[in-house]
Amino acid sequence: MTRRIETVAIVGTGVIGAGWAALCLARGLDVSAYDPAPYAERRLRVAIDAAWPALTRLGLADGASRDRLAFASSAADAVEQADFVQESGPENPELKQSLLAELDAAALADVPIASSSSGLMPSQLQEMTDQHPERILVGHPFNPAHLIPLVEVVPGKLTTPSVTHSTSAFYFSLGKRPVLVRHEVPGHITNRLQAALWQEAYSLVARGVATVADIDAAITNGPGLRWALLGPFANQHLSGGAGGLAHTLEHLGPPAQEWMADLGRVHLTPALVDLLVAGMGAELRCTDETALVAQRDELLIHLILQKRGLTALP
Ligand SMILES: NC(=O)c1ccc[n+]([C@@H]2O[C@H](COP(=O)([O-])OP(=O)(O)OC[C@H]3O[C@@H](n4cnc5c(N)ncnc54)[C@H](O)[C@@H]3O)[C@@H](O)[C@H]2O)c1
The missing domain is CATH 1.10.1040.10 (N-(1-d-carboxylethyl)-l-norvaline Dehydrogenase; domain 2)
Structure with a gap:
């Protein structure tokens, strides 16, 4: 049975991670975020405040609140209680591979882990995840991620269809317009x-x-x-x-x-x-x-x- 999504972990809270965090909070979810940069929490809260008026005009879900953001002290801490993980770290293949391996080791086994990667292929991202690569895929948004509906959902060779399906359904519930990439290629569609x-x-x-x-x-x-x-x-x-x-x-x-x-x-x-x-x-x-x-x-x-x-x- 598909897990009910109440808490979303956002790992990497730059331009795109902040957009995901703001959107998830506006949809009435709890957000657990992590980014190693100095002042990252402060920068994230400023970005969410900046996005909030637009999200309010588009319609906040019941219970939506910026107070439901928690900032974790490590990537593992951010994901261990999460029901869905959205990785939005830098577009560097080696960094992404080791970060995803860390997230895979810390998140509950049935929790989907989606990478915001603009162009990396999910099968490459699965290479270093030796626990549950079947729950890893790409969920590529468009900037500004809290406003633009499109998200490209790209399964890798090892991703199970149920993860692709539940990830698309989750994005749809956020008000996004998921488009499935049927065959992974660099840069998606x-x-x-x-x-x-x-x-x-x-x-x-x-x-x-x-x-x-x-x-x-x-x-x-x-x-x-x-x-x-x-x-x-x-x-x-x-x-x-x-x-x-x-x-x-x-x-x-x-x-x-x-x-x-x-x-x-x-x-x-x-x-x-x-x-x-x-x-x-x-x-x-x-x-x-x-x-x-x-x-x-x-x-x-x-x-x-x-x-x-x-x-x-x-
Ligand atoms: N900017 C865009 O238009 C855009 C659009 C769609 C997707 N993306 C993708 O989203 C991802 C993030 O891009 P961005 O534009 O937000 O970049 P960014 O540089 O604004 O943010 C990246 C963040 O990752 C953090 N980071 C560095 N090392 C980390 C680690 N080990 N763990 C967690 N976080 C770490 C950095 O401190 C930074 O805050 C990339 O994969 C990119 O391809 C970007």
Whole structure:
């Protein structure tokens, strides 16, 4: 029988761990957190306070309280009473492997352990866990993790289907939108798609076709507006009119293949990194970044609330 989840352990409380902690508290759960960095508890409580107004607007569960956060003095202490573990330490394969082995040794045997890893494959993360690798998998969120619904659920070779299922069900109960990655690949689904876009964006800047600001403006005023509502396939389907996706692929598929053949392949050399960072600086020269984040979150909350009632959208 699947364990009832009342206490969630968050191990690693940087950008993503803090988002998970805030979300779990808002859903009325107890959170047991650990991070070895100096002042980590203080930093976590500040991050949760910053996230709380948005989470309140999205709706707090009965009993939700920031007081239900406990900060442990070790990773083992954080997980030993937990019903679910979300690991959010640094994206370093060796560190993650040894951290997961430590969590595996300390957590109760039937407790799922999900890693937030952006791109590591769960089978690699299972390599050093000799106790219960079958309860280890990837649960990859998107930043800001307390607001963006997507979480990619990626089972490894040794993960049992019941763990994959109960983890997805738990994320769903948090208000997340789990998407199962059916076959593990580096970068899962969405970071591979993002990497394809980043590669071409970097290449267009390197070739002088567009500036960093031009590309950000083109995406946010064009395809980005549609992508929050319909995915790349449904958008192409609608572009085909009555003929749908079949017509789009017949009509625009051949030219798109030519564009694909011309796509850039970039290496992030120091010179290219400097060019991109300088372009970013130029784009934000007159922008208050605190206001930028606040406005992003404000619109995101509106969109999430509006989408809740629209059942035709995916
Ligand atoms: N930032 C993103 O946009 C994003 C999105 C999705 C997933 N992720 C993934 O989430 C994970 C965390 O990324 P982040 O952006 O929050 O990084 P971060 O650097 O903000 O946080 C990592 C935290 O891990 C802590 N840490 C270091 N050693 C540790 C240990 N031994 N045990 C526990 N904690 C330890 C650090 O002190 C730090 O607070 C990574 O696997 C990353 O790939 C990041």
